[in-house]
Amino acid sequence: MIAHGIVRLIMRHYDDLTISRVLTRRPPGSIPDFPLDKVLTNSLDELIDNSDILIECSGDVFHGTEVIERAFQAGLPVVTVNAELQVTTGSYLAGQGFMTEAEGDQPGSLAALHEDALAMGFRPLVYGNMKGYLNHNPTPEDMAYWAKRQGISVDQTTSFTDGTKVQIEQVIVGNGLGATITRQGLEGLASTDLNESGSVLGAMAERLGQPIVDYVVPNGYPAGGVFLVCRHDEDQAPAIQYFKLGPGPYYVLTRPFHLCSLEVGKTVRRVLSSNKILLNNSTAPTLGVGAIAKHAMKPGQFIERGIGGFQFRGEALKLSNNPDHVPIGLLAGTTLKRAVEPGQLITFDDLDMQPSRALDIVLAQRELLAKPAALSVSTWAPGLRGMVALGG
Template sequence: MILVDTALRHREVEGRPIRVGLVGPGTQGAAIVRQVVTATRGMRIAGIANRHIERAVRAFADVGIEPVLRAGRTRIEEALGAGLAVATEDAIGLAQADGVDVVVEVTGSFDHAARVVLAAIEAGKHVVHMNAELDGTVGPILKAKADAAGVIYSFSDGDQPGVEMNLYRFVVGLGVKPVLCGNMKGLHDPYRTPATQQAFAAKWDQNPAMAASFADGTKISFEQAIVANGTGFRVARRGMLGPDFSGGDPYAPLVPLEETVSAFADTLDASEHGLVDYVVGARPGGGVFVLGTHDDPRQQHFLRYYKMGDGPYYCFYTPYHLCHLEVPTSIARAALFGDAVLTPLAGPQVGVIAVAKTDLAPGTVIDQLGGFEAYGVAENSDRIDADDLLPLGLALGSTVTRPVRRDQALVFADVRIPEGRIIDRLYAEQRARFGRPIPAG
């Protein structure tokens, strides 16, 4: 991002790099470490935390750094103060330590991630994350806590929601009114499981359940939910419209994105709200898009001249998302400019509910995102509250207490939620602050 690179160059020259504490050196986390160390001036990885320290050590070793192993905030601070790189299993200690400016959370977890983010905020650290699932469940209350602490809480550049928000802001800057923020995918089948996605996951070095969460709609539901919460937009209906131009064949030729706009036109004409949605089977396949309108006839003339079409809906898109390659820009935006890439405006607009992937019998444990038991579907938050629908982020680890049919949305009364989880406390606090409190019992 222009401006950020200049500011980082100044920090490098001044010998005052932004100090990053990264939690979760999995595939994406380790790639972020590599990007910071090999390609980003004015920034350094101060420490890496992981539940199993070997992965933290490996992430450093892969870029030629030999870390010291420390646990406990005091010992971590002593090492950081001496200019040493720290590998640790103590994510909370790292998140709170002096010597860290920005905490980058990349675990993909819920309860553990919530603890890390809260610890960082309470210690006065900015937080940049790639955890759409956490953000789509309790992001608004975490943002409220960050505001109270005077720090930034932000999703990252690079992943689709951040790219969408950058494009949204660009379109607003043109004087065009955004009316739909869109994501793009090549396949949507809510019944995909870790078993069906095993070969794909092996090819791309992914967890099979994670790969299934991409295919079954869970991932895109969380991604579009957090875009809705950052823009004030909503979904047109439960699950979004999701027009599919693939004919159910993920290998079918992709249609140009501009040809998909008509699939949204009638809904946009009738909507009082901006919308978030997605398309299947359009190109560029790795991109995102924003549809916007303009009321000024003279500017409409110029938009036609600039090959943007006749309107009334103008299609802007970014043809790629580069994930970890762009995360350092997000870190710099937070630390140097107090600028969040994507963060909730206030209370939730859209959440992600749990829907049964198969008939669920009492005693079934809902195991993981992309698993065998449930898939995630985007729904407007007022409807979630009114019907006591169960967020997928709270459903994980819960036990089904009565029969639930396939494709039925779960409610709180359908499950027994484990005790003592911070994610549940945060969600209850969020509903009490922004919506309807969860009924007792």
């Protein structure tokens, strides 16, 4: 859905950009409804050789990591619509080349709202997400029904419903914008009034002495957007109250929509014009997303999926408190070595894992995070010409 939408957008509304190639792992002839069928390719070399900037929107941690590394070897900048990749291998990749998450999904929308808030003199305390519905352990039957009704895959529907996606989204925001969490799994306040809930979260952040990321589950007002809870200068309070944001001291700024593929072009233009990163997982993350067992499982059980599966869900956690946890983005294709109980956080000792570049990166990153002095940040500043390619 994302790739289709981006291609249509750029074809019809961006005269200065051209879709050169679209990488797919399916036979190109098997996608008859794709807007530009002649650009479909199975060749990563062909994608890279014909691109000046790459949009990675596969939603696949393993495949996406390999594609981005190849793009960096060729000196290409990368725009991602892949928060799952960002929180798994993104911190390593951010040190190897230019990579930014796109505006449109909640993390990019929060980063854009953050920039607006700073330009107006606000000091963000809370980076918030609005979650329309939450069920930590949905049934396959329910997810199949809603996936068909919404026109998206079952695994996407499941990751949205069980809370994994919102945990991933908030972790990349926390790492990228220097915020933390109040507890594992976030607060996730039930909310009938966003201003009241925002004040509660703002007070938590101030007691903690650091901005936080979190989410609310609205009841009685529309969900689906993002929000900030901020402070401002005391002498501006009368003007801000006149501007209808209330008496303070906490002010809630909202962006009531995120339009996914329709907004990605803004970030492409940002990179081409100013070479500025909107958001990534940072080269020195403090937060991760661990895997929590949804039910009891036996040794030898195969794990087909981590994100979007019916065996595990993701929870935000502090890396310093959980050095042995397995990122939920790495669980696909693994096998349990020992029994696990409902609610258990999965560690590397619990799993047999197949070799992969993503696994190598995560293990190497763990070693680096244990030795902060060894971290380094690379810089990148090429000239760009303005052709777009997609990795999917």
